[in-house]
Amino acid sequence: MHFRDNFGDVAQLLFVESDDALLKAMVHFWDPIYRCFTFNEVDMVPTIEQYSALLHYDFRDLLKI
Template sequence: MQFWDKYGNVAQLLFVKLDDALLKAMVRFWDPTYRCFKFNKVDMIPTIEEYSTLFHYDFRDPLRIY
């Protein structure tokens, strides 16, 4: 039961229909070296401020390395 609690019903992912155009775009713009998406040589990595908003956490602790 621990697997179910952690991952839920992952078997439902077998029935998700893939969007071929979206998948092709993701493969085209993915940079495996940096592990992020790049558009016109601009990486799409969230900044610390964006992570702060996403996680509802204040990352302004001056004594901590992020």
């Protein structure tokens, strides 16, 4: 219960269906030094809403991801 209070119900992410092509593209364009996606010379950081749409997961409490 203490873990769930601090971090929310992240265990539900284990049951999210993943899109292999999307994951490959995300890994290809991820820049670990800047911790964002880089397309040519443009940096892009997804928002919580965009992660929610990509993962098909409803982040109800935006402070607990």
